[in-house]
Every structure is written in structure tokens, then in C-alpha cells.
Amino acid sequence: MKPMFIISSTCISPQNTFEGLEGLKAVNYPKEPVYYCQEPDFSKYINPVQIRRMSRALKMGYTAAIDALNKSGFTQLDAIIIGTGKGCMSDTEIFLHSIVEYQETALNATHFIHSTYNQLNGLIALNKKISCYNITYVHRGFSLEHALLDAALYFAEHPQSQILVGSFDEMTPDHFKVKKQWGYWKEEPLHGQSLLYSKTPGTLAGEGSAFFVLSSEKPKEPAVKICDIQTLYSPESDEVVSCLNNLLERNQLQKEEIDLLMLGENGDVNHAQNYPMIAGQFPEAEKIYFKHLCGEYDTAINFGLWTGYEILLKQMIPESMQLEVRSEKKTYRHLLIYNNYFGKNQGFMLLKLEN
Amino acid sequence: MQERLVISGKGLYTALGQGCEVHFQQLSRAQHALGPLDFLQTNHGKNFPFGEIKKDTLELLEMAHHSHHQGYTRTSLIGILALEEAIRKAGLEKRENFRIGLINATTVGGMCEVEKYYFDILDKPGDYSQYSDTIDCADCTHRIADHFRIKHFVSTISTACSSSANAIMLGARMLQQDMLDIAICGGTDALTRFTINGFNALKNIDKTFCRPFDADRNGLNLGEGAAYLVLEKESHCLKRQAEPLAYLSGFNNYNEAFHPTAPNPEGEGAYQVMKRALEHARLNQEDIGYINAHGTATLTNDESESNAMKRLFPALPPFSSTKCYTGHTLAAAGAVEACFSLMALREQSVFANLNFKTPMPKLN
CATH class of the missing domain: 3.40.47.10 (Thiolase/Chalcone synthase)
Incomplete structure (x- = not known):
């Protein structure tokens, strides 16, 4: 892309x-x-x-x-x-x-x-x-x-x-x-x-x-780019994982390079199963959540994308978006969003900060 | 230089009937399918002519091999039945591991069912659960995708009467960027009380058969239908030994930013898209043998389009609107008329513009 x-x-x-x-x-x-x-x-x-x-x-x-x-x-x-x-x-x-x-x-x-x-x-x-x-x-x-x-x-x-x-x-x-x-x-x-x-x-x-x-042209100052977007229609769990692996591979990224993992978890137990699986792929990454702040709707990902962009640019995570606040401070460069809209519409978005 | 894209299948279902053959017969005989409503419940059923598919939703369910009470709306069903023909004609029953995308278009989606009971859900007891998610545009696309087990890419576009033309463009662009092997593109819209009352409130519906490009035209007739094209790269089509029906060589989308509902009378939008589509296709004006116009038969649309055609073409080729056969099928119109244009090319015939008597004075 x-x-x-x-x-x-x-x-x-x-x-x-x-x-x-x-x-x-x-x-x-x-x-x-x-x-x-x-x-x-x-x-x-x-x-x-x-x-x-x-x-x-x-x-x-x-x-x-x-x-x-x-x-x-x-x-x-x-x-x-x-x-x-x-x-x-x-x-x-x-x-x-x-x-x-x-x-x-x-x-x-x-x-x-x-x-x-x-x-x-x-x-x-x-x-x-x-x-x-x-x-x-x-x-x-x-x-x-x-x-x-x-x-x-x-x-x-x-x-x-x-x-x-x-x-x-x-x-x-x-x-x-x-x-x-x-x-x-x-x-x-x-x-x-x-x-x-x-x-x-x-x-x-x-x-x-x-x-x-x-x-498509980088501005002079540090900027966030959307590197990749992948949508998955009614996927099985193993398809979600293989899609994730493909996405990382084509962006030449190791899992450890994902600094921030943003999850579209919405508290609905019926559609929660893939989130722990995705989170488990990235033990190193800090996890961020957003739907407890905006609710669930068809295009709730816009809140995720906007906050993700702001977090990378400002290098600051609002406390309300984290379940656990980590003490060590590192540079956040890659942010991956995984969203699941009631099972049928799932997908990934990859953001990167460029200096 | 980009590889050429071909159309390798087409499927159609409108008031003229099911399938491309019956459409070609009726168009060639100048037989339209407009008349009073038999199935949709509205006070306007006998006030205006409509292009209604003469099957009730239960019959359509049987034809699509789905059972009652599972939430299949009329929009989904006519979509399934049209797409079935496109897949069959393209020889895609066996698909191997192709990356197939379904790019659908609709303006009403499941409104044809939802409008019957939306407010009842709140205060009248009953089981409405089969239609729980049908109010949006994605429902019919999901139903159609599931019916044909299409998963790789599934999307819906809704830009009013240009919806399925935009779906065809997206499919073509995704093929050119190698995001898909096969793009199935088109649209589906059922008649609804919602749209009939909307267009009636806009005072856009003719009480008689619509008269595209006639000086005395007085509005459109609404219709319902679905149509899909199968697109792929030429090499992909030939490799799987399918027959290319035509090349898709140029297209364009442009918003003229003139008025919320009326076109620029000078036809700026239509002029720009036709000009840019020709440039994209590397064709000249004199290469065009027939124009299938949008031709809704509203006062403003046909004036605008006529001016656009006159501005672009020093010698105007034959043109006609086929809305007078099917009614305006809204989101499906672009794909329906792309299918008609394919027939015109393949059979080397131009379809008559019905009900045309008096040329517009300003335009000769």
C-alpha cells in the first residue's frame, strides 16, 4: 500500500x-x-x-x-x-x-x-x-x-x-x-x-x-504516516493471525518493533476472543484501548486512528487509555491498531512516526 | 503501460426480466416494463408507472434457494440472482485460489423491509430479529458475499445514482494495483416507499412514462434492479480460458460542486467525466459510436447532459437513455446501463430512446 x-x-x-x-x-x-x-x-x-x-x-x-x-x-x-x-x-x-x-x-x-x-x-x-x-x-x-x-x-x-x-x-x-x-x-x-x-x-x-x-509527501517536521490497512471479512481466528504476520512481513517489521498495540475491545464478551490472542503476539508492546471513551459505532476506528496519530506525534499516552501505566519511557515509533466490529468486520491499521 | 482490463461476465435482473438474454430481446423490440405496482405497498402504487420486478419476495427467496425468516431482503435477493448470472457467464463457478473482491453499491439497502416495521420495534411486540442489521447498506453486501463465499475483499459504495459506476471504477483500480485477481462490481436497489416518497417530495416523478431528452419531459420513473460485471486483467482472463466480452479502458469520477440536488445546466460535471474518461482510454471523440446517457428525464438532468455532450462532441454520435425501459434503478443504474452498453457493443445495435417526440428547442 x-x-x-x-x-x-x-x-x-x-x-x-x-x-x-x-x-x-x-x-x-x-x-x-x-x-x-x-x-x-x-x-x-x-x-x-x-x-x-x-x-x-x-x-x-x-x-x-x-x-x-x-x-x-x-x-x-x-x-x-x-x-x-x-x-x-x-x-x-x-x-x-x-x-x-x-x-x-x-x-x-x-x-x-x-x-x-x-x-x-x-x-x-x-x-x-x-x-x-x-x-x-x-x-x-x-x-x-x-x-x-x-x-x-x-x-x-x-x-x-x-x-x-x-x-x-x-x-x-x-x-x-x-x-x-x-x-x-x-x-x-x-x-x-x-x-x-x-x-x-x-x-x-x-x-x-x-x-x-x-x-503522500512527508512534511518537514516529524509526521505520522499510515503504512498499511488490511480489512478481514468474517475471518476465522487463524486467518487473523496469518493476516497479521503477512502485514508485518510486507512492512519488514519484527513483532518487537511494534511499540504500541491499540485494541478496539468494546467489552462485549461475544466478540472478545481475538483480542487476547492478538495481544499475546506482542508481549513487549504497550496496550492502549479507546472504545470505553467513545462507545461502539460503525466508524469508531476514527477515534482510534485520531488518538493513535496524536499519541505518536506528542509521544504521550493519556492515562485513561491504558490499563497499566509503565514507568520506563521509550520512543513510540510503530503503532498497530486491531479492530473487531461484531465479528464480521475486522482489520489492522499500521501507523509510523517519521522524524 | 498498464495491462488492459477486460469484462468477462455480466448479470442482470430488472423489471425487464431475469438475465441478459431477455433484456436484449426486450430492448431490441423497444418493449419497456413500466406500469403500476403489484407488490410494494404504497399509496402511490397506481399514481405513477414503476419498473417493478414482478415477483414477490417469497418467490425471490425460492429462486435464490433461501428460506423464510432469515432476514434476506428484496435488495439482497435480486442482487444474489443477478450476481449468480455474472459468475456463471464468467465461468467462475470453480474459482481456484483467486483473490476475488465484491464491490457492491446500494442506496436503500434493507430499507425495503425496515420501513415496514422500524417504529413497531419500539412499541409493538413481535419478532423482528431476522432484520436486526438490515437497515444499512452493508447488510445486502454481506448476504451476497456469504451466498457466493466471497471473502477476500468486500465493500459497499453509496453515492446515490452514481453508486455502481463508482463500484466498477474501484474494482478496476484495485485490479490495476494488483490488489485483486477478480473484481465483481455492481449494485442493487429494491423499490421502497422511502425512495418513492423522497423523489415525489422532490417533485421529480412523471405520472406518465418518462420521456428522456424530450422537450416535454416531466420527470423520472423509479425502478428496481441489480447488475454486476466481472472484471479482471486480460492475461488472467485468457489464462483461465474465459471469454473477454469487452475492454474497460477509461472512467472518471468528478464532483462539479454546483448544487445539492440539481446539476449545472451547462453540464460541467458530465462534460468533465466524459472528457477525462476519453483521455484515460486514449480515445478521441470520433472513436465513440454510441453514448448510453444517464438520461433520467428530469428537466434539469437531461438539459445538463445534452449540453455536456454537445460541448464535448463536435459531431454527436447516436445516444439514448434506457431509463424508459427499466425506470431509474438508482444505485444499480450504472451497472445496469454498463450491461446494456456491452450488449450494444457485442450486438452492434443501439437501443431506441422511447417516448421521444419533440427535440429540446435550444438544442435542435
Whole structure:
């Protein structure tokens, strides 16, 4: 895979990540088994006419995208590539509801338009006057991974490019209840790392958006690059291990060279089995966890990728992300993320700090 | 110089029928398949013509050899039935150890089932568990992948009416970067109350048969369908002794950043993608023998596309829209019409643009 450097990024999540990694020093936990995002001042990014019509998902996604773009200093892009598992869920629900309520007459098209998955892609392009390659991946726990893979393909075809990649997903009160019926969530919120030890079915619901401006050229200062991404559809455990070995081999890495192992463990005992197996492959690496801070959602990996990037760049791990804090301090160079979205969507992402 | 990509299989299921042969027959005879709804429950079933597949979901289940109560939605089933033909035609029943990718496209996914009961789940008792995950776009892709035991790469794209065209492009690009041996690309969308009411709210649906490129056109007709292409490198196709149907030599994706739902009347987006696709294919305007236009028959779309074609082609080749046969099949449209274009190439015939009487005055 063509490596890609992260030039800038922004994350809106249930924690105060909009202000950067420092925001994870004081952690918020939910009262119900569902996390909702801490919202920045959207009005600084969106004009008053548009903002009234936009759902939370659109506001969060748009603000994260524009903030990341602003930080990069780029005014033009060669590609806008977005992943989302559910798109603007609240618009979908409102339109569904109005079909029933108004018996299929006199409906407002706005929520229908906003329910289309590529709505955010179009809005960014339109407002920023950026005409370019523009695409939306809507594949549950692979949505962001495949958006990033497409970016890597694009860099292989057009090396001198600047690409905006990101993802967004929102949880709504109704969708939370619907998925609760099917046993996705725990009965009570388990705070902090106790979620990871729970040994019961279900997890906490979450939401969030993170965007990244990518380039194939290394910036002058130290920078983090995404070296590899591998998705695994419904893999057996042995396939996960052989995929991991292949990934390390093609990146010419020994297991000891992985300094940080980030695990997408979400406390759901039904989908926990591969995590200890992967962790066991890397006895030397420090283990980091993130879903007890953002909840589980289709594109929760965006919280992992954003924190992973920040940790490598700042060489600092927020205490809330570790089960055990190690005393010796070393340089963190390679970070590997393993994520498992309810068994069917699993995968790895490899990040590297380059000085 | 990159190796050439070939299309080695295609599969189709729309209101015109199941399979490529029946589609070619109907298209050649200028027989469309639009009419009132028989199966989908909506107040609009008799208000507009639709391209509905005339099988109920139970029949489709039987045809796909799946049993009831296992959560197979109409979107998944027509996808399975179209993809089955593509795999058979490509001679891929025996796959050896090929790295096969399924790149699917949909706009509604399992909405065709979810819309019937979504709010009932919250307050009415009943067993809805078979449809627990069908609300998103990935559900139908997972179902189709599992049916054909495709695992190496499985993805879904949803970019409204360009979805399956984008799926074909991703497959081609992954083949060129040697990430796959075989890419099966296309899309599937069932008719839903959700989309019918959405397009009706946009005031985009014609109460009569749609009239692409006609001066008096008054909107689109909605349809349902699925279509898939099998793509691979030429050497890979020849090595496994399969028949290349056509080369895929150029493509492009471009957002014109003009308006949330309406195209630029000058056709900037369509002009740019056609121009760039020709450049990618290293072809000139005069090399093009037929244009299968998107041609939805909405006021703005057809004006925009006509202008784009006039701008790009000094001598305009024959063009037509085939939406008047199947209705607009949304995410499937790109792949459906890629299959029609393959037939046009293979059989050297151009399909009539039905219901066209009066040229647009500004365009001659």
C-alpha cells in the first residue's frame, strides 16, 4: 500500500477531543449505556441558513472536515473520500416517520436529501468549491478503512495529491432503543476501564466524527504516516493471525518493533476472543484501548486512528487509555491498531512516526 | 503501460426480466416494463408507472434457494440472482485460489423491509430479529458475499445514482494495483416507499412514462434492479480460458460542486467525466459510436447532459437513455446501463430512446 502522511486532523467525539489530545485528561462517562458527542460551536463553521436544516451528524461531520482542512492550510483537494456506517440516521428516521404520519402526502424533501449517504461529501465540495474525485463508502465496520484504502490507491495513481478522508456516524435515541432490542448494548453503563473487564454481552453505544488531510509527501517536521490497512471479512481466528504476520512481513517489521498495540475491545464478551490472542503476539508492546471513551459505532476506528496519530506525534499516552501505566519511557515509533466490529468486520491499521 | 482490463461476465435482473438474454430481446423490440405496482405497498402504487420486478419476495427467496425468516431482503435477493448470472457467464463457478473482491453499491439497502416495521420495534411486540442489521447498506453486501463465499475483499459504495459506476471504477483500480485477481462490481436497489416518497417530495416523478431528452419531459420513473460485471486483467482472463466480452479502458469520477440536488445546466460535471474518461482510454471523440446517457428525464438532468455532450462532441454520435425501459434503478443504474452498453457493443445495435417526440428547442 502507498504510505500516506497525516498533515492535519480533527476529532469530534464524546470526549473533549476537539481541543486535542489534552482533552482526554478529564474524561466524561455517560449516565446511560450510550455516549453522545461533546459538540463544539458549530456556528463558527456553518452559516446560519444551512445550520438550521442540518442534523447533528451533518454538523459534526462537516465541522470536523472543515477544521481539519483549515489546519492543513490547503484550499484545494484532489479527492474527498468519506466513510459512514449509517449516514445521517436522524434524517432517515424523521423521513420514515413522516411517511407514516402524513400518509405519504405533502412530505418535506429536506430530510430525504440529507438521508443520502453522500450528503456530507457533496456539502463539503459545494461550500468549499472543490471539484474533484468524491466518493462515499458505506460498509459498516469497514467504512473508514475502505475510504483510507481508496486514498492510498489514489496516491499510487496520482502521487502529488492532497486528500481529505474521514468518517462520521451519529447515534439517535430511537436507533439506540432499536439496537437495544437486539442485545447490542449493556443494561447499565460501565464506566472507564471496567467496560473492558465486564465479561458480559453487549457494549456501550457511541458516535463521532474524525477527518484527516493526507499527503503522500512527508512534511518537514516529524509526521505520522499510515503504512498499511488490511480489512478481514468474517475471518476465522487463524486467518487473523496469518493476516497479521503477512502485514508485518510486507512492512519488514519484527513483532518487537511494534511499540504500541491499540485494541478496539468494546467489552462485549461475544466478540472478545481475538483480542487476547492478538495481544499475546506482542508481549513487549504497550496496550492502549479507546472504545470505553467513545462507545461502539460503525466508524469508531476514527477515534482510534485520531488518538493513535496524536499519541505518536506528542509521544504521550493519556492515562485513561491504558490499563497499566509503565514507568520506563521509550520512543513510540510503530503503532498497530486491531479492530473487531461484531465479528464480521475486522482489520489492522499500521501507523509510523517519521522524524 | 498498464495491462488492459477486460469484462468477462455480466448479470442482470430488472423489471425487464431475469438475465441478459431477455433484456436484449426486450430492448431490441423497444418493449419497456413500466406500469403500476403489484407488490410494494404504497399509496402511490397506481399514481405513477414503476419498473417493478414482478415477483414477490417469497418467490425471490425460492429462486435464490433461501428460506423464510432469515432476514434476506428484496435488495439482497435480486442482487444474489443477478450476481449468480455474472459468475456463471464468467465461468467462475470453480474459482481456484483467486483473490476475488465484491464491490457492491446500494442506496436503500434493507430499507425495503425496515420501513415496514422500524417504529413497531419500539412499541409493538413481535419478532423482528431476522432484520436486526438490515437497515444499512452493508447488510445486502454481506448476504451476497456469504451466498457466493466471497471473502477476500468486500465493500459497499453509496453515492446515490452514481453508486455502481463508482463500484466498477474501484474494482478496476484495485485490479490495476494488483490488489485483486477478480473484481465483481455492481449494485442493487429494491423499490421502497422511502425512495418513492423522497423523489415525489422532490417533485421529480412523471405520472406518465418518462420521456428522456424530450422537450416535454416531466420527470423520472423509479425502478428496481441489480447488475454486476466481472472484471479482471486480460492475461488472467485468457489464462483461465474465459471469454473477454469487452475492454474497460477509461472512467472518471468528478464532483462539479454546483448544487445539492440539481446539476449545472451547462453540464460541467458530465462534460468533465466524459472528457477525462476519453483521455484515460486514449480515445478521441470520433472513436465513440454510441453514448448510453444517464438520461433520467428530469428537466434539469437531461438539459445538463445534452449540453455536456454537445460541448464535448463536435459531431454527436447516436445516444439514448434506457431509463424508459427499466425506470431509474438508482444505485444499480450504472451497472445496469454498463450491461446494456456491452450488449450494444457485442450486438452492434443501439437501443431506441422511447417516448421521444419533440427535440429540446435550444438544442435542435
